[in-house]
Amino acid sequence: MSDLEFHVEDATSLEHAVVPTLILKLRIKGGVSQSIQNVNLQCQIQIESNRRAYTQNEQTNLIDLFGAADRWGETLRSMHWTRVSTLVPPFQREVLVDVQIPCTYDFNVAATKYFYGLEQGDIPLLLLFSGSIFYRQETGMLQVTQIPWSKEARYRLPVSTWKQMMEFYYPNSAWLCLRHDVFDQLYRFKCHQGIPTWDETLQRLLASTALEVPT
Incomplete structure (x- = not known):
């Protein structure tokens, strides 16, 4: 064997x-x-x-x-x-x-x-x-x-x-998978605010929240 x-x-x-x-x-x-x-x-x-x-x-x-x-x-x-x-x-x-x-x-x-x-x-x-x-x-x-x-x-x-x-x-990047309805809301916010990139969109949302985000 x-x-x-x-x-x-x-x-x-x-x-x-x-x-x-x-x-x-x-x-x-x-x-x-x-x-x-x-x-x-x-x-x-x-x-x-x-x-x-x-x-x-x-x-x-x-x-x-x-x-x-x-x-x-x-x-x-x-x-x-x-x-x-x-x-x-x-x-x-x-x-x-x-x-x-x-x-x-x-x-x-x-x-x-x-x-x-x-x-x-x-x-x-x-x-x-x-x-x-x-x-x-x-x-x-x-x-x-x-x-x-x-x-x-x-x-x-x-x-x-x-x-x-x-x-x-994926140089200097990461991927997130979102539900369609969540992405649609995020996309409308980005367009309405005239924000050019997704990075800036998320940074603005994080800056607008009262929650302290650990660094």
Whole structure:
């Protein structure tokens, strides 16, 4: 029976993709005498948010996700981020493959709020593997087996890697998704006031409110 081991060595981003895409460099090791024909690899990725410390500013940034910091003992839990598939090419003993993770800048998505709210350090990730392994025995007979659900790998993704990727795709900008009726009201306000840009529109609305906005 073929057995594989997984280890994430590095992370980078794919430039000029259709969407921001993070790449995890995954090292896969197999048995010495077994020839792996291919692996249909499934990977579920979780954010282990309770496995790192947070600055006071980060705690403020993450209130929308976890509430006030004095409640984090109850609310700070691992979060499902995404699930991706990778077709691993033939190899004999080990191979290095790119696991591509399409990322969104939608602030209605919890992972985006979490990544954006961090200022420094790293993001603890847990990768859970499943899928099918196609390999040849020493007799040359083709076999297939499933990757055990116990197979996993941890990696601490630098916060700077995610932020640099988003800055490359969306320089000095962020995206908000609004309901049509809310956008229509905002658009009418912008036109009625003769405000040339959306930035100035929001700045004027913020300046007109009595609510103190933290900086």
